[in-house]
Amino acid sequence: MNVTDINLPVAVLGAGPVGLAAAAHLVARGMTPLIFEASENVAGNLATYRHVRLFSPWQYNVDKAALRLLVDAGWPMPAEDDLPAAGEIIDQYLQPLAQLPAIAAHLKLGHRVVQVSRQGFDKVKTRGRELAPFIVRAVTASGEREYFVSAVIDATGTWSHPNPLGASGIDAIGEITHAARIAYGMPDVLGAERHRYAGQRVLVAGSGHSAAGTLIALAQLAEEEPGTTLVWAVRGAAIEKAFGGGSADGLPARGALGTRLKALQASGKLEIHTRFRIHALEVEGNALRVVGDEVDGNSPVIDGVDQIVASTGARPNLELTRELRVRHDPWLESTDALAPLIDPNEHSCGTVRPHGHRELAHPEPGYYAVGAKSYGRATNFLMATGYEQVRSVVAALAGDLAQADDVQLELPETGVCSTRLEYGVQLTPTSCCGGPAPAGSAACCVQDADAKTQGKAGCGCSDPVPSLKAKSCCA
Numbered sequence: 001m002n003v004t005d006i007n008l009p010v011a012v013l014g015a016g017p018v019g020l021a022a023a024a025h026l027v028a029r030g031m032t033p034l035i036f037e038a039s040e041n042v043a044g045n046l047a048t049y050r051h052v053r054l055f056s057p058w059q060y061n062v063d064k065a066a067l068r069l070l071v072d073a074g075w076p077m078p079a080e081d082d083l084p085a086a087g088e089i090i091d092q093y094l095q096p097l098a099q100l101p102a103i104a105a106h107l108k109l110g111h112r113v114v115q116v117s118r119q120g121f122d123k124v125k126t127r128g129r130e131l132a133p134f135i136v137r138a139v140t141a142s143g144e145r146e147y148f149v150s151a152v153i154d155a156t157g158t159w160s161h162p163n164p165l166g167a168s169g170i171d172a173i174g175e176i177t178h179a180a181r182i183a184y185g186m187p188d189v190l191g192a193e194r195h196r197y198a199g200q201r202v203l204v205a206g207s208g209h210s211a212a213g214t215l216i217a218l219a220q221l222a223e224e225e226p227g228t229t230l231v232w233a234v235r236g237a238a239i240e241k242a243f244g245g246g247s248a249d250g251l252p253a254r255g256a257l258g259t260r261l262k263a264l265q266a267s268g269k270l271e272i273h274t275r276f277r278i279h280a281l282e283v284e285g286n287a288l289r290v291v292g293d294e295v296d297g298n299s300p301v302i303d304g305v306d307q308i309v310a311s312t313g314a315r316p317n318l319e320l321t322r323e324l325r326v327r328h329d330p331w332l333e334s335t336d337a338l339a340p341l342i343d344p345n346e347h348s349c350g351t352v353r354p355h356g357h358r359e360l361a362h363p364e365p366g367y368y369a370v371g372a373k374s375y376g377r378a379t380n381f382l383m384a385t386g387y388e389q390v391r392s393v394v395a396a397l398a399g400d401l402a403q404a405d406d407v408q409l410e411l412p413e414t415g416v417c418s419t420r421l422e423y424g425v426q427l428t429p430t431s432c433c434g435g436p437a438p439a440g441s442a443a444c445c446v447q448d449a450d451a452k453t454q455g456k457a458g459c460g461c462s463d464p465v466p467s468l469k470a471k472s473c474c475a
């Protein structure tokens with residue numbers, strides 16, 4: 001017997017898409033969720049980029065257990081191929097889901113979880129530990145509250161903990177002093193935040209999809225608002241990675257983003273600084289001077305910056321579980337066993353091997369990190385991956401190991417081998433991952449590397465044409 005056999009609810013931390021999916025799976029199995037959300041409404045992280053159109057269509061964005069609950073309540077599923085904006089995911093899917101009585105009765109909005117532990121046990125104490133309920137401590141408008149639960153599914157994401165501007169992973173010198181000029185994530189530059197960026201010289205730092213999306217929106221602003229100028233700083237020597245897979249991308253909207261960014265570069269309206277590793281922010285008259293780390297004996301600078309958008313990724317909040325026995329990958333801060341499957345240093349495909357409760361488990365029985373948080377600092381997470389994660393985890397908590405172990409994952413094939421594209425290697429029609437085999441690959445990527453060495457397509461790819469629904473990276 002362990003504490004999950006005791007009749008206590010299962011805590012779900014975070015009411016984002018994956019947390020609410022976990023709650024739906026718990027309800028479907030007759031278990032009781034207790035859902036904690038820091039914001040006053042569900043999906044507090046998605047709400048910060050409501051204006052952004054997602055690149056995955058509805059068919060990949062709705063969890064199956066949630067769909068069953070919603071359809072039973074008369075909910076019309078949006079057209080499968082339509083691309084929703086983040087705000088539409090909230091308004092048309094997550095909000096209706098959260099309002100179903102089976103979920104709403106157990107949803108605690110305005111509850112920011114700050115600590116999780118086991119009742120009467122600090123991290124060191126072992127004997128009887130697995131029988132002790134978890135304590136979830138939350139900060140609310142009316143003070144601190146504590147709840148006792150049998151298990152914890154941590155779906156708090158990473159978005160609310162952005163990486164700093166500093167290229168070494170710590171704040172750039174002056175970053176805190178000049179915080180008023182810095183926005184993290186994807187500000188609504190064409191809508192609510194327009195006044196802040198109109199007519200300004202705006203620096204975007206970062207090379208991922210968020211940076212690309214913000215630059216394209218700023219380019220439109222520059223056409224509408226005279227005096228708006230765009231600067232893009234990336235740490236790497238090449239910017240091809242940010243252009244993505246173009247027409248080869250399994251998610252066309254994501255491919256199109258890169259294509260538009262490439263056109264913006266070609267137009268000459270974008271000032272680009274490669275190998276620019278931000279070190280310090282200094283005052284220069286009414287603006288900022290952004291100073292980079294020394295390259296070839298020179299300290300590069302970008303002058304006259306009015307506003308900065310830091311699209312530098314995010315990291316998980318590991319403080320939350322300081323008193324639990326957790327094991328993270330030392331680089332990615334992902335759940336440890338997951339790291340070889342997703343490591344952007346090694347992984348050559350956007351596809352991910354199906355994984356479930358076993359890869360997501362920690363030494364602390366009954367605690368699972370899922371969703372974007374389970375990936376730590378890796379950015380290749382998709383909602384569809386999280387939905388399969390929570391299906392497996394909830395089945396394991398219910399004691400249904402047959403279902404828990406039967407993990408399936410059908411993701412759109414990205415068609416991009418990002419590590420290769422960084423070096424400008426072209427895609428080939430017979431290999432969606434393209435280019436030579438990556439050296440020193442681990443886990444599933446060993447098969448990818450072996451296949452490529454033998455001249456075959458890499459994992460997640462099918463000869464001769466890349467599949468749209470690659471079932472798994474290495475299956």
Ligand SMILES: Cc1cc2nc3c(=O)[nH]c(=O)nc-3n(C[C@H](O)[C@H](O)[C@H](O)COP(=O)(O)OP(=O)(O)OC[C@H]3O[C@@H](n4cnc5c(N)ncnc54)[C@H](O)[C@@H]3O)c2cc1C
Nearest residue numbers: 014016017018038044045054055056113157371372382383
């Ligand atoms: C700009 C952008 C575009 C994206 N586009 C796509 C796409 O097209 N398709 C796709 O599949 N994925 C996309 N993603 C990836 C996306 O992050 C995830 O798919 C999804 O939002 C992750 O869901 P999640 O539930 O794990 O985490 P989140 O959505 O981050 O949700 C976490 C929730 O936990 C809450 N929370 C955080 N801390 C606490 C706390 N301490 N206590 C209580 N609650 C807390 C937050 O308020 C939030 O509601 C995109 C991401 C970004 C940033």
